[in-house]
Amino acid sequence: xxxIEVNNLVKQxxxxxxxxxxxxxxxxxxxxxxxxxxxxxxxxxxxxxxxTTTLSKTxxxxxxxxxxxxxxxxxxxxxxxxxxxxxxxxPQLTAEQNIRFHACLYGMxxxxxxxKMMPAAYRKRVLDLAEIVGIQDALFKPIKxxxxxxxxxxxxxxxLIHTPAVxxxxxxxxxxDAVSRRGLWDYINDVRNQYGTTVFxxxxxxxxxxxxDKVCLINHGKIAACCSPEDMRNSLLRQExxxxxxxxxxxxxxxxxLGLPFTVNGRVIVPYQESAQDVISRLQTRLTVLxxxxxxxxxxxxxxxxxxxxxxx
Amino acid sequence: MSTLVLTRKQSRVLRELNTVLTVMAxxxxxxxxxxxxxxxxxxxxLVMMGMIGGNLMQNMAGGLGFEFGQFMLVGMLVNMxxxxxxxxxxxxxxxxxxxxNQEMLVSPVSRYSxxxxxxxGSAFAGIVSMAGTLVVxxxxxxTLPLGKLLxxxxxxxxxxLTGGALALIVIGLIKNRKAANLAVNLIxxxxxxxSGAIIxxxxxxxxxxxxxxxxxxxxxxxxxxxxxxxxxxxxxSVVMFNPMVNFAxxxxxxxxxxxxxxxxxxxxxxxx
Numbered sequence: 001x002x003x004i005e006v007n008n009l010v011k012q013x014x015x016x017x018x019x020x021x022x023x024x025x026x027x028x029x030x031x032x033x034x035x036x037x038x039x040x041x042x043x044x045x046x047x048x049x050x051x052t053t054t055l056s057k058t059x060x061x062x063x064x065x066x067x068x069x070x071x072x073x074x075x076x077x078x079x080x081x082x083x084x085x086x087x088x089x090x091p092q093l094t095a096e097q098n099i100r101f102h103a104c105l106y107g108m109x110x111x112x113x114x115x116k117m118m119p120a121a122y123r124k125r126v127l128d129l130a131e132i133v134g135i136q137d138a139l140f141k142p143i144k145x146x147x148x149x150x151x152x153x154x155x156x157x158x159x160l161i162h163t164p165a166v167x168x169x170x171x172x173x174x175x176x177d178a179v180s181r182r183g184l185w186d187y188i189n190d191v192r193n194q195y196g197t198t199v200f201x202x203x204x205x206x207x208x209x210x211x212x213d214k215v216c217l218i219n220h221g222k223i224a225a226c227c228s229p230e231d232m233r234n235s236l237l238r239q240e241x242x243x244x245x246x247x248x249x250x251x252x253x254x255x256x257x258l259g260l261p262f263t264v265n266g267r268v269i270v271p272y273q274e275s276a277q278d279v280i281s282r283l284q285t286r287l288t289v290l291x292x293x294x295x296x297x298x299x300x301x302x303x304x305x306x307x308x309x310x311x312x313x
Numbered sequence: 314m315s316t317l318v319l320t321r322k323q324s325r326v327l328r329e330l331n332t333v334l335t336v337m338a339x340x341x342x343x344x345x346x347x348x349x350x351x352x353x354x355x356x357x358x359l360v361m362m363g364m365i366g367g368n369l370m371q372n373m374a375g376g377l378g379f380e381f382g383q384f385m386l387v388g389m390l391v392n393m394x395x396x397x398x399x400x401x402x403x404x405x406x407x408x409x410x411x412x413x414n415q416e417m418l419v420s421p422v423s424r425y426s427x428x429x430x431x432x433x434g435s436a437f438a439g440i441v442s443m444a445g446t447l448v449v450x451x452x453x454x455x456t457l458p459l460g461k462l463l464x465x466x467x468x469x470x471x472x473x474l475t476g477g478a479l480a481l482i483v484i485g486l487i488k489n490r491k492a493a494n495l496a497v498n499l500i501x502x503x504x505x506x507x508s509g510a511i512i513x514x515x516x517x518x519x520x521x522x523x524x525x526x527x528x529x530x531x532x533x534x535x536x537x538x539x540x541x542x543x544x545x546x547x548x549x550s551v552v553m554f555n556p557m558v559n560f561a562x563x564x565x566x567x568x569x570x571x572x573x574x575x576x577x578x579x580x581x582x583x584x585x
Contacts, residue, residue, distance in 0.1 A: 013585055052419050053583075054583065077421035086412050087412070088415055105332055105420040105422055106420060107422075
């Protein structure tokens with residue numbers, strides 16, 4: 001069942017000469033972990049803003065959890081949670097007061113003037129989440145006194161407090177240290193497993209998208225590819241063997257004789273399609289270096305951008 | 314991971330009321346944490362009531378047919394509510410700058426609840442200024458009967474809503490703090506002079522009369538004065554309209570301004 005349906009979505013900002021989002025279409029299934037990748041200015045944040053009803057579209061059709069974003073915007077908002085790309089905290093309030101504000105607006109509990117007066121369920125959830133992302137000591141400090149990373153963690157807590165059906169993460173780990181990033185992803189995976197939450201991610205840390213179910217690449221406002229990370233890696237890049245030998249000439253002569261393509265770039269690089277074993281078992285030259293290079297999603301992403309840059313040129 | 318999940322239990326109406334309360338509480342919290350705002354709302358009565366009002370009383374209050382001090386005190390009380398609430402509404406521009414408006418607008422609540430909460434929260438500072446005005450009035454020897462003062466206090470949320478809704482129409486469209494401050498002055502000053510806060514407008518004519526009838530504060534002031542002067546010989550020379558007319562005009566203008574202002578606010582945030 002599709003939880004996000006985008007059909008021919010177009011957004012052209014006032015005064016802009018070209019659309020920022022130019023007729024994109026895709027679907028995200030319920031419970032799917034979906035990554036929306038692209039360079040700066042590609043249209044990722046614009047798309048997320050439209051999907052979360054905070055920005056109007058120029059044309060096209062968008063449904064979230066079966067609800068039309070124009071005609072049933074309130075029902076859409078009930079279903080979504082978002083971590084915005086830019087911090088959206090009130091610096092005059094404490095960290096907990098920011099969470100309380102959000103929880104009350106989402107109807108999780110009635111407003112009370114102090115944390116101690118809030119319902120026990122709210123207090124427990126806030127304390128649990130604060131512990132998970134490691135800001136329990138900063139919970140009652142004013143936002144002004146929190147570092148950028150701490151503020152980001154607070155926004156993460158805030159977006160999860162109402163357990164949304166669809167969670168939009170617009171570069172959620174920007175500014176977080178490695179330990180916090182890992183903690184966040186562990187928690188988001190737990191949330192997905194427990195509640196079947198659909199996650200829509202944009203990120204510049206491509207490694208964070210390695211384990212997603214589906215990845216869409218957007219460039220210049222258009223969808224360039226939409227498939228699983230594995231398919232993307234396979235379609236864009238070949239796997240490679242990195243070899244070397246004391247007698248490199250013998251090795252390259254042997255590769256040539258076997259009809260295997262290779263390049264020499266510091267080491268001897270031999271691309272292969274099926275199995276590395278097939279290549280290695282045919283070589284007689286004594287090797288001093290043998291490494292298998294599995295291309296990452298980031299490799300595929302960079303190659304895609306380079307390729308699309310060349311195509312555009 | 315916590316297995317405890319908060320659930321949405323509230324009815325739609327309760328939820329909207331909770332939203333109004335939550336947004337209002339945020340404004341009050343921010344006000345209480347800002348010494349500058351508190352000083353400002355206490356200094357304004359000194360300037361408005363003490364300096365402007367005092368000068369008018371000493372130099373221009375003769376031959377009116379009623380006691381000018383009390384007339385002006387009521388005017389200043391209502392003016393303070395309008396002025397300070399309008400100034401508070403300018404913080405919507407700050408909320409836009411820190412992307413907090415997005416945080417509010419992505420939540421599944423009515424835009425009207427958000428706006429009404431904002432206005433009523435801004436009104437808190439107005440009520441502090443109102444109290445300051447009463448203290449300055451007391452020092453100047455001008456007082457109001459306690460019962461009538463409590464009636465004005467009971468009407469004050471409605472008056473703040475009117476003032477805030479009017480300010481919303483302009484501020485909802487503005488995304489720059491300097492422009493917002495100018496806009497607030499453009500809203501507040503004509504009302505102060507044209508609606509009879511400090512200068513009687515019973516004999517206004519022509520364009521000035523038309524403008525005065527278009528100002529929501531005119532009806533708020535007249536209603537407040539109807540409360541204060543009820544049963545006194547000065548009632549007919551001070552109060553211009555039947556209180557029911559005032560109520561009706563306040564209701565129409567407030568609802569009208571709220572609808573237009575909220576539309577502008579939500580539209581300007583969403584249509585970029």
